Amino acid sequence: MESMENIVIHGFCNVTQRLSSIRLEPEEGIILTKEPVYSGTIRLHGFLDGEMLFLIPEEMAEQIVFQMSHGRPMSEAEWDGYFKEYLNIVAGCMISQIGNFFGKRVRFSLPMVKKGVCKEITENEFQFCSRHDFSNELGIVHFVFRYNEVVLEGA
Amino acid sequence: MKRILVVDDSSFAYNEIADLVPSDEYEVIAHAKDGEEGIRLYEELKPDIVTMDIIMPGIDGMEAAKEIIQRDPTATHKIIMLSSLCDMDTLNEVHALGMRHLIPKPIEKEVFLYAITHLE
Numbered sequence: 001m002e003s004m005e006n007i008v009i010h011g012f013c014n015v016t017q018r019l020s021s022i023r024l025e026p027e028e029g030i031i032l033t034k035e036p037v038y039s040g041t042i043r044l045h046g047f048l049d050g051e052m053l054f055l056i057p058e059e060m061a062e063q064i065v066f067q068m069s070h071g072r073p074m075s076e077a078e079w080d081g082y083f084k085e086y087l088n089i090v091a092g093c094m095i096s097q098i099g100n101f102f103g104k105r106v107r108f109s110l111p112m113v114k115k116g117v118c119k120e121i122t123e124n125e126f127q128f129c130s131r132h133d134f135s136n137e138l139g140i141v142h143f144v145f146r147y148n149e150v151v152l153e154g155a
Numbered sequence: 156m157k158r159i160l161v162v163d164d165s166s167f168a169y170n171e172i173a174d175l176v177p178s179d180e181y182e183v184i185a186h187a188k189d190g191e192e193g194i195r196l197y198e199e200l201k202p203d204i205v206t207m208d209i210i211m212p213g214i215d216g217m218e219a220a221k222e223i224i225q226r227d228p229t230a231t232h233k234i235i236m237l238s239s240l241c242d243m244d245t246l247n248e249v250h251a252l253g254m255r256h257l258i259p260k261p262i263e264k265e266v267f268l269y270a271i272t273h274l275e
Contacts, residue, residue, distance in 0.1 A: 018261045068167055078166055085165040088210065089260045092239020096259070099242035108240070110164075110212060 004145075007101065008132050011094035012143060019086060020067035022060070024134040024141060033057065033140045037118055040087040040111045044095065047104035050126055050147025052091050055118055057139030080113065087111040094145075118142075157271075158184045160202035162193035162219065164211045168237065168260070172206055175264050176271070190219030197223050202233065204271055209238040209245065217248060224252060231255075232274045237262065 013024045038061045040054040056064075065074075065082045074082070091108055099106045121131070126146035134141040159181055161169045169186045176183065185200055187193035189211050197205060205223070209216040216236060223230045231253035238245065241259040249257040256270040 015261060069170070072170070081165055082167045085167040088165070089239040092210075092241075092260065096240055096242045096245075099244065103243075105242070105244045108210070110210065 020064040027133045030133040043109040048147040053144040055142040060138040157203040159204045162187040163208035190214030
């Protein structure tokens with residue numbers, strides 16, 4: 001039976017490789033990266049109310065988009081669109097499997113992307129929180145998945 | 156030559172589809188970046204095939220597909236839904252509207268080519 005852990009690892013690693021040929025290895029016990037990152041946030045709603053947070057090193061993000069675009073020259077806006085589409089596809093793959101796993105509907109927002117150095121990942125009010133780290137020669141990726149389960153009366 | 160309208164907020168999807176289809180049989184004629192533009196361009200250009208993303212700003216792809224089908228019932232044989240969101244609920248919704256295909260992203264070439272040649 002599929003576990004959430006497997007869904008996340010499969011979603012992240014396999015989809016990243018399919019889109020960009022970049023391999024990621026799951027890691028454990030890694031401290032928060034101090035490198036400049038692109039952070040992507042995707043809000044979830046429906047059966048799960050929560051968010052997915054991606055922290056991807058700048059160089060890795062640039063390589064992902066480079067591979068997706070086959071090196072096609074692009075404007076900043078187009079680059080932004082490609083990166084958001086990458087996050088959208090990784091998240092969508094995971095969310096589809098989560099939805100099928102629970103037999104319930106989860107929907108998600110378009111990604112919001114920012115750039116900078118991550119000082120900390122703040123605590124919040126979500127019931128469930130898991131963090132998954134991945135790495136390759138381009139750096140360390142942090143993925144945080146946190147949510148509340150929404151239970152509807154009569155459901 | 157079959158004419159394809161791509162409805163997707165992402166240029167990645169547009170470029171990918173343009174690269175995937177055999178250029179001697181298919182032509183990607185336009186790119187709509189949201190559902191509303193998709194509906195307008197469908198009416199204006201009357202494409203043979205529409206690839207429709209689901210999650211987009213404004214009107215989502217499912218609503219846009221419903222609107223197009225309402226205006227043109229033959230569109231059920233023209234629209235291919237494309238999405239990273241491919242759970243059973245979404246698939247059932249696609250079939251309930253009369254469309255045949257929901258293709259997951261990342262797009263697999265063979266799956267996409269099969270869909271555009273088996274729309275009926």
